[in-house]
Amino acid sequence: MNIKILIAEDEPLMQTRLRTLLEKLWPEANIVMIAENGNDAWDGFLEHQPELVFLDIRMPGLSGLQVAQKIGHAAHIVFITAYDQYAIEAFEAGAIDYLLKPVQEERLEKSLQRVEMKLRSNPADISAVLKNLQALMPSQKHERIKWIKASVGKQIRLIDVDDILFFQSDTKYTRVVLAEFEALVRTPLKDLLEGLDTERYWQVHRSTVVNVKAIAAAERLDAERMQLLIKGHAEKLLVSRNFTHLFRD
Incomplete structure (x- = not known):
């Protein structure tokens, strides 16, 4: 199945790893953009209209949750996170899936199998759970330690x-x-x-x-x-x- 994919991830190592694994596991998929922050992710979504979006929950600019709120049910979403509690709630609420960092090939393969099944139906409306997830996110940004x-x-x-x-x-x-x-x-x-x-x-x-x-x-x-x-x-x-x-x- 040839679908358009947008990746929103601010860590270069994770960007490279996710792209490499996707190209290996789903060579027919079309990665239309890799966004380094939430603002670019939303602009890229409007420009490319991808069917599937991989969203890091915590990014500079708009957070992954804010981007997901804007996308609504216009695309399928897979969250990328280092925080189990956010991922589990997002998954249970109807998001296609979640990936914990560092993303493992076996876990991504299972996620893509779920994606292929979900692509045959309309994307889930996850607006309600996004509000709950936003409340769970730490409000204070961690300053860089010097x-x-x-x-x-x-x-x-x-x-x-x-x-x-x-x-x-x-x-x-x-x-x-x-x-x-x-x-x-x-x-x-x-x-x-x-x-x-x-x-x-x-x-x-x-x-x-x-x-x-x-x-x-x-x-x-x-x-x-x-x-x-x-x-x-x-x-x-x-x-x-x-x-x-x-x-x-």
Whole structure:
């Protein structure tokens, strides 16, 4: 089935991954546009009139939910999200499906099977649930973290995040590792991640976030496992299976 698809996703890595997987799993589909923010997504929808839209829930400009509200039942929608609670409610309310980041090939394949079935009927009217989802979204935008206060021995140091090689969960704390020293902060890794630039700081494991500039090389251990070599540091970081796609050719 030859249909027009619009992708709205602000993370370049996710844009590339989603396009690559779609071209592999559904080669006859026509990706008419990849929008980097909600405003462009809505303009692109008006211009191209796609039948299927992949919408990241949280984007610059208009959010994915706001774009979906404007689209209404003029197209089928698949939400992309890192937040389970939003995704589940959107799915149960009649959206075609949802994809959790990082998008996995097997999960996308199942989603496309559902899409093909739904394309034979009119798109669902999801206006009611969008209002509920909008109420669940955090109203406060996370500012980018520039400095981190951390304990180093008896000292409290102010650390520039640009100097940090990687973050790693450590029981109740988060390790903050630099070339010269490491420190501990009480902030959970998941909370730190919300304030980091995801183009510069990649999550490579459930417990590890690494500064892209600090990566010397990615080393394959076997068919499914990889590890990272870090500039100026002897420790090697394990890459979990869910994130190995970040380092594939």
